[in-house]
Amino acid sequence: MRPIWLVDDDPSIRFVLEKALARAGLHTRSFTNPREVLAALDETGGQAPQVLVSDIRMPGGSGLDLLEQVKTREPDLPVIIMTAFSDLDSAVSAFQGGAFEYLAKPFDVPKAVDLIRRAVAERQRQTPQADQPPAAAASEMLGQAPAMQDVFRAIGRLSASNAAVLITGESGTGKKLAARALHKHSSRAGGPFVTINAAAIPKELLEIELFGRERSTVHGTQGLQRGRLEQADGGTLFLDEISDMPLELQTRLLRVLSDGEFYRVGGHSPIKANVRMVAATREDLGQRAQESTFREDLLHRLNVIHLHLPPLRERREDIPALAHHFMQQSAHQLGVEPKSISSAALTRLAGFGFPGNVRQLENICYWLTVMAPAQAIDVKDLPPEVLSAADAAANMADGAHLAAASHIDAHPAGPGVPEPAAHAPLPDWEGALQAEAARLLAEGQFDVWDQLVGRVESRLIRAALANTHGRRAEAAERLGIGRNTITRKIRELGLD
Numbered sequence: 001m002r003p004i005w006l007v008d009d010d011p012s013i014r015f016v017l018e019k020a021l022a023r024a025g026l027h028t029r030s031f032t033n034p035r036e037v038l039a040a041l042d043e044t045g046g047q048a049p050q051v052l053v054s055d056i057r058m059p060g061g062s063g064l065d066l067l068e069q070v071k072t073r074e075p076d077l078p079v080i081i082m083t084a085f086s087d088l089d090s091a092v093s094a095f096q097g098g099a100f101e102y103l104a105k106p107f108d109v110p111k112a113v114d115l116i117r118r119a120v121a122e123r124q125r126q127t128p129q130a131d132q133p134p135a136a137a138a139s140e141m142l143g144q145a146p147a148m149q150d151v152f153r154a155i156g157r158l159s160a161s162n163a164a165v166l167i168t169g170e171s172g173t174g175k176k177l178a179a180r181a182l183h184k185h186s187s188r189a190g191g192p193f194v195t196i197n198a199a200a201i202p203k204e205l206l207e208i209e210l211f212g213r214e215r216s217t218v219h220g221t222q223g224l225q226r227g228r229l230e231q232a233d234g235g236t237l238f239l240d241e242i243s244d245m246p247l248e249l250q251t252r253l254l255r256v257l258s259d260g261e262f263y264r265v266g267g268h269s270p271i272k273a274n275v276r277m278v279a280a281t282r283e284d285l286g287q288r289a290q291e292s293t294f295r296e297d298l299l300h301r302l303n304v305i306h307l308h309l310p311p312l313r314e315r316r317e318d319i320p321a322l323a324h325h326f327m328q329q330s331a332h333q334l335g336v337e338p339k340s341i342s343s344a345a346l347t348r349l350a351g352f353g354f355p356g357n358v359r360q361l362e363n364i365c366y367w368l369t370v371m372a373p374a375q376a377i378d379v380k381d382l383p384p385e386v387l388s389a390a391d392a393a394a395n396m397a398d399g400a401h402l403a404a405a406s407h408i409d410a411h412p413a414g415p416g417v418p419e420p421a422a423h424a425p426l427p428d429w430e431g432a433l434q435a436e437a438a439r440l441l442a443e444g445q446f447d448v449w450d451q452l453v454g455r456v457e458s459r460l461i462r463a464a465l466a467n468t469h470g471r472r473a474e475a476a477e478r479l480g481i482g483r484n485t486i487t488r489k490i491r492e493l494g495l496d
Helices: 010-024 034-043 061-075 086-094 111-125 146-160 175-184 203-210 247-259 285-290 296-302 316-334 343-350 357-371 384-409 429-442 448-467 472-479 483-492
Strands: 004-007 026-033 053-054 079-081 101-104 164-166 195-196 234-240 276-281 305-308
Touching: 004 010, 004 034, 010 026, 010 111, 010 305, 034 053, 034 061, 053 111, 053 175, 061 079, 079 111, 086 146, 101 146, 146 305, 175 195, 175 234, 175 276, 175 296, 195 203, 203 247, 247 296, 247 448, 285 296, 285 429, 285 483, 316 343, 316 357, 316 429, 343 384, 343 429, 429 448, 448 472, 448 483
Parallel strands: 004 026, 004 053, 053 079, 079 101, 164 276, 164 305, 195 234, 234 276
Antiparallel strands: none
């Protein structure tokens, strides 16, 4: 059986994959740069491997360039592209170049092995893959989080499609950016990208804005008005906040999607609609359809492909990279030197809830570029909304800590002593925990699991003892652990 070829300048990555694939019964051959791979292909007389797994950025050349050259020689060879640079263009370029899959670092090793096995099965079926030139333009969509990687893969796979796409997500998650990316990486990239926001245009004007108007004397005008549908001819029409479109206009839009043509307001001749539709909403259109405020048949027409953009609080690992990107972007817009953000300030940012999502982070970075007094930004330089939210969370945590400590040291409450007031849950404590883990790992610390688990256990036991006025047996029962366990934990964690 021919081996799996691994190309990466990082010996640790090669080692991990070699061992994992060996355990899976797959033979490997490793290379440190693309030149070695091309030389090996020449030496073997074109005897290609079963699968090629390549890094995207190496000192000896680009994985995308290697992909292009290998696919010219071996169009049926499945190629898996790896990269630690989790940007949209890397994913799209990989797919457009004919890659079998895109693997973002750091990856889960068992999942990587499963992916390689699938590629081996694909090789055995000898399914040809298209060879297309890679895209080169820079992208503003960044993300290491798995949910964002899924979005990147979907955009890459949709590059050869004209299907309608529905993009959902909270306000500020980047729905318009995703729509632009769909257009930019499609066969319609040379055509116009036209936007219409159904929530921003008065109902009585929206129909004319969308469909245009024939020459008439209505409202004192004589000239013909071309609507956004005509303006987007040969390109993409982005229908933002589609949920706010009136029902009667939804009916007209449905006819465009079903018949491929439309009429201007006051017109009698049909106009062909050579347009790709991409719609976006922050609302649940399925619920709106049940409430009869959105046409269900239009939902099905728009929702051929569904892309969901996660809120920033669910992809906190992306905050440092996004903050760096927005700081660079803000500095460029203002014509100043980019400022740097300390690790402590990034940790504080990562613990913030970001109700406005990525757009709010972008605004904060612009504010810091203008308002921060020094080139190096520290925690004290962060805007008030970030600091006040963090201070509120810290005060609540400290209050719970002090209350618990006082009850642990005190005698059990006697009759007539009121129960302590219940504390509200800490805001987004799971996100704060993840941010703390990311900080410790970034600092190169070891035993992060034991550190954090010990701290969590300590907080749980303190809270339970505070609630039961120091009665350990009752606290253990409330927590769902044994009496001996809570006694041992109190001793191990130094809570006595």
